[in-house]
Amino acid sequence: VANIYVRSTDGNNADNGSTWALAKADLTGAAAIDAAGDVIYLSQAHSESTAGALTIALAGTSASPTKVIGGNDAAEPPTAVSTAPKVVATGTNSITITGGGIYFYGVQFEAGSGSSSTLFLNLGNSNSSDVEFEACAFRLVTTGGGSTIALGTGFSLFKNCTFKFAAAGQSADAKGQVVVSGGSLESGGTSPTNMFSMNSSAARLFVEGFDLSNASSGVNIFKPTAAPARALIRNSKLPASWSGSLVNGTLQAGERYEMHNCDATDTNYRMAISDYAGSAITETTIVRTGGANDGTTSLSWKLVSTANAEYPNITFDTAEIVQWNDTTGSSKTCTVEIITDNVTLTDAECWLEIQYLGTSGFPLGSFVSDSKADVLATAANQATSTETWTTTLLDTPVKQKLVATFTPQEKGFVHAVVRLAKASTTVYVDPKLTIA
Amino acid sequence: MPIVNHNITQSVQADGRISYVLRMYDQDGTERLQVGLLPAGFDTAAFVQTRIAEADVQLADDEFRALVGL
Numbered sequence: 001v002a003n004i005y006v007r008s009t010d011g012n013n014a015d016n017g018s019t020w021a022l023a024k025a026d027l028t029g030a031a032a033i034d035a036a037g038d039v040i041y042l043s044q045a046h047s048e049s050t051a052g053a054l055t056i057a058l059a060g061t062s063a064s065p066t067k068v069i070g071g072n073d074a075a076e077p078p079t080a081v082s083t084a085p086k087v088v089a090t091g092t093n094s095i096t097i098t099g100g101g102i103y104f105y106g107v108q109f110e111a112g113s114g115s116s117s118t119l120f121l122n123l124g125n126s127n128s129s130d131v132e133f134e135a136c137a138f139r140l141v142t143t144g145g146g147s148t149i150a151l152g153t154g155f156s157l158f159k160n161c162t163f164k165f166a167a168a169g170q171s172a173d174a175k176g177q178v179v180v181s182g183g184s185l186e187s188g189g190t191s192p193t194n195m196f197s198m199n200s201s202a203a204r205l206f207v208e209g210f211d212l213s214n215a216s217s218g219v220n221i222f223k224p225t226a227a228p229a230r231a232l233i234r235n236s237k238l239p240a241s242w243s244g245s246l247v248n249g250t251l252q253a254g255e256r257y258e259m260h261n262c263d264a265t266d267t268n269y270r271m272a273i274s275d276y277a278g279s280a281i282t283e284t285t286i287v288r289t290g291g292a293n294d295g296t297t298s299l300s301w302k303l304v305s306t307a308n309a310e311y312p313n314i315t316f317d318t319a320e321i322v323q324w325n326d327t328t329g330s331s332k333t334c335t336v337e338i339i340t341d342n343v344t345l346t347d348a349e350c351w352l353e354i355q356y357l358g359t360s361g362f363p364l365g366s367f368v369s370d371s372k373a374d375v376l377a378t379a380a381n382q383a384t385s386t387e388t389w390t391t392t393l394l395d396t397p398v399k400q401k402l403v404a405t406f407t408p409q410e411k412g413f414v415h416a417v418v419r420l421a422k423a424s425t426t427v428y429v430d431p432k433l434t435i436a
Numbered sequence: 437m438p439i440v441n442h443n444i445t446q447s448v449q450a451d452g453r454i455s456y457v458l459r460m461y462d463q464d465g466t467e468r469l470q471v472g473l474l475p476a477g478f479d480t481a482a483f484v485q486t487r488i489a490e491a492d493v494q495l496a497d498d499e500f501r502a503l504v505g506l
Contacts, residue, residue: 193490217475218486241475243483249494250468272472279471284450297450304457307467393447426457 003077004030007043020073027068027087031056037064042107043073044082054089058099062130066099070106070135081106083135092142096122097131104133112142112166119144124152124176134159137186138172145169148197151178151205164189171197171223174205174231184211191216191239194248198222198229198255205231213264215239220248221259228254238264246272253308258319269294271301271319278305278316278420283428288337289388291430298390301429303420311348311421312375321416321433325356325408332356333405336418337387337430342396347372348379349422352402357410368406371419389428437462437499438492444484452476458484460491 005011005023013029015022024030026048030040036059060066070085071078083106089095090113097104102124111121121138124131131152138149138161145167151158153176163172164186171192172180185195195215196205203226210233212219217239222231224247231247242264247257256275263270273280280303287298305316325332336352338345351371358366372379385401402418418429442460449455454474461467468491474483 241478243474243478245470245472245487248490250466250491250498270473274469274471279469281455281471281473283455285447285455302455302471304469304471306469424459 001037001039002035004034004038004040005043005076006030006040006046007073008046008048009043020076026050027056028054031058034059034066036061036066036101038066039077040066040068041071041073041078042068042085044070044084045073046085047088048086049088049090051091051093052089053093053096054087055096055098058097058102060099060101062101065101065103065130067103068105068107081135083108083137086110090141092119094120094122096120097124098129099124099131100129102129102131104136106135108137108139110139110141112140112144112147115143118146120147121149123150124154124156129154129156131156132159133157133161135161137162137164139164139186139189140166140170143167148173150175150199151180152176153200157181158183162186165192166190168193171195173197173199174203174229175200176202177204178206180205180207180210182209185214187214189214191219194220194223196222196231197225198231199225201226201228203229203231205229207231207233208235210236213237213239217241218244220244220246222247222257224249224251224255224257227252230256232258232260233262234260236262238262240264247274251276253314260319267297269297269299273319275316276306277309277314278303280304280316280318285390286339286393286428287390288339288430288432289390291337292432299431301431303418303427303429305420305423305425307423309421309423309425312371315419315421318418318429318431321431323414323416323433323435324412325414325435326411328360328408328411331405331407332435333403334414334416335434335436336402336416337385337432338400338402338418339389339391339394339428340398340400340426341394342398343422343425343427344398345382345400345422345427346379347382349425350382350402350418350420350427352404353417353419354404354406355415356406356408357412358406358408360409363410363412366406368404370402370404437464437495439468439488439495442484442488444480446480449473454478454480456480458487460488462495
């Protein structure tokens with residue numbers, strides 16, 4: 001394992017890169033000699049720029065990744081990290097980074113200039129790649145609307161990274177399995193219409209702790225392009241007066257997008273889910289007395305199905321409601337309250353599914369639901385309820401409850417999901433699970 | 437294949453925000469459902485027109501991609 005030093009101010013790719021004094025001039029020079037497991041140090045003074053396409057092909061593997069670290073060149077090797085090193089490709093040129101195992105810390109990447117057309121900031125462009133970028137900045141400088149920041153095609157982690165765009169049509173595109181943990185949309189750029197675009201059916205995107213407050217109020221978080229991509233964002237800050245959509249497009253079967261606990265204001269309960277069969281959002285007006293709340297605000301989940309919903313398999317499923325169960329060997333009854341506006345739901349239209357630990361000696365999940373007995377059985381109305389709801393906006397409130405009974409044989413979490421199979425229907429669900 | 441029909445329902449939340457359900461339909465009758473919250477006092481009519489315009493662009497783009505096999 002070798003250390004390779006890179007410093008544009010006095011480096012030379014003809015040197016061997018073994019010291020700061022013999023530093024390579026650019027990352028391409030270092031990538032030409034790196035072996036799996038090597039560490040490439042970029043000086044805080046490093047700022048390389050090319051008017052040609054830039055491909056940085058590193059030799060790292062998942063077992064022995066190449067590390068590229070911004071570091072202060074006062075020491076050799078550096079003892080302090082730096083986020084100042086800069087790698088730039090101007091004009092119509094893309095930057096592509098490949099390798100089976102890559103770790104970058106503290107590097108600023110900029111691609112394009114002027115109004116050059118489509119180009120890419122390709123980060124981890126290899127299906128087998130295991131890529132991590134930490135404290136890096138990714139900037140599209142061209143105003144070409146089709147340009148994208150491509151977030152890897154294998155597994156990629158972006159930890160506390162920033163993203164910046166120069167045209168509304170640009171976005172960060174997920175093609176593989178991508179985790180964005182921390183970070184933000186950088187200030188001073190152009191807000192994208194769609195922050196993250198799902199550009200492969202294999203794309204799975206998980207975003208958490210991301211600050212979108214520099215985006216325009218109308219920014220959409222996800223754009224679907226290829227089914228059955230899936231994405232989730234949680235614990236993130238939205239732009240002030242946000243009026244965008246969780247997902248901006250027509251969803252196909254298998255796609256699902258979720259947002260949990262994201263807002264521009266001081267709430268901690270806002271959620272939204274969309275898939276082929278329907279959508280759900282937080283509701284704070286039509287709520288059950290004594291039902292779910294965050295300690296201050298009563299809330300329910302408003303489920304809205306599409307015309308696609310259909311028994312038994314095209315259902316809109318809520319997020320899981322999870323509760324610890326400490327009882328074994330005796331029957332438990334699990335109840336979730338619902339309300340509609342003049343729709344009496346049957347057990348083929350809306351039901352509760354429970355997963356519990358029903359086998360003694362093993363953590364093996366068992367399943368029970370209050371849907372009809374089988375796919376050919378006759379449907380029956382779900383049980384009526386006498387619970388009190390705020391029904392201000394409902395013309396003809398119909399209160400029902402979903403009830404499933406089971407006997408746990410192990411202590412553990414009970415997972416409950418409400419499934420809605422009736423097309424073009426709105427149901428309010430109190431996500432407070434009662435187990436008695 | 438633009439949006440040819442739509443309907444929206446809306447209700448005011450406890451904090452003043454507007455909960456909306458927007459259903460848009462293209463020439464084939466394919467539904468595009470959007471459900472969400474808007475800031476208090478938001479101009480929902482303008483919002484709907486923006487959403488329809490965006491959907492029209494996406495539908496045209498999808499149609500082009502399908503035609504050229506992308």
